[in-house]
Amino acid sequence: MSQPIAPGMAWAGVGIAEDIASIRHGVENGSWIDGSLGVVGAGLDTLALVSDPLGVLMQYGVAWIIEHVRPLTEALDQLAGDPAAIAGATATWRDIAAGHPYPQTDADVPPFEDRAYAYEEYWWNNQPIRPEPKAR
Numbered sequence: 001m002s003q004p005i006a007p008g009m010a011w012a013g014v015g016i017a018e019d020i021a022s023i024r025h026g027v028e029n030g031s032w033i034d035g036s037l038g039v040v041g042a043g044l045d046t047l048a049l050v051s052d053p054l055g056v057l058m059q060y061g062v063a064w065i066i067e068h069v070r071p072l073t074e075a076l077d078q079l080a081g082d083p084a085a086i087a088g089a090t091a092t093w094r095d096i097a098a099g100h101p102y103p104q105t106d107a108d109v110p111p112f113e114d115r116a117y118a119y120e121e122y123w124w125n126n127q128p129i130r131p132e133p134k135a136r
Contacts, residue, residue: 013063015056016045 012018019042026035049056066072077083 013065013067014060015063016042016049016060019045 019038022038023035023042024038026032026038045056066076
């Protein structure tokens with residue numbers, strides 16, 4: 001996954017510029033996925049710009065302001081989470097998933113020592129014996 005335009009760059013928040021940067025990044029790195037997604041995004045942004053130019057320009061303006069005005073960026077990060085921290089946590093969990101497969105044997109699983117489990121086992125073992133239902 002790539003981030004061609006980093007937050008804080010001049011064109012961050014302007015959708016069509018981000019799409020063009022994604023196409024450029026895909027061509028430079030030989031990634032047909034990044035390039036294809038950039039082309040699709042640029043096409044859709046161009047279509048939106050043709051069908052509603054004022055609305056798209058207002059959207060770009062608001063997105064640009066949110067990206068570049070620090071109090072708005074901080075408020076958005078508090079509301080939705082810091083994108084860099086989220087990307088870092090995602091990468092960490094992907095590394096864990098790639099490096100540590102699911103346990104293959106019982107020896108790979110640590111012993112379960114939970115008080116709730118012990119209490120539940122005690123509760124089940126001390127239930128009164130229920131009478132068998134009568135046959136009809």
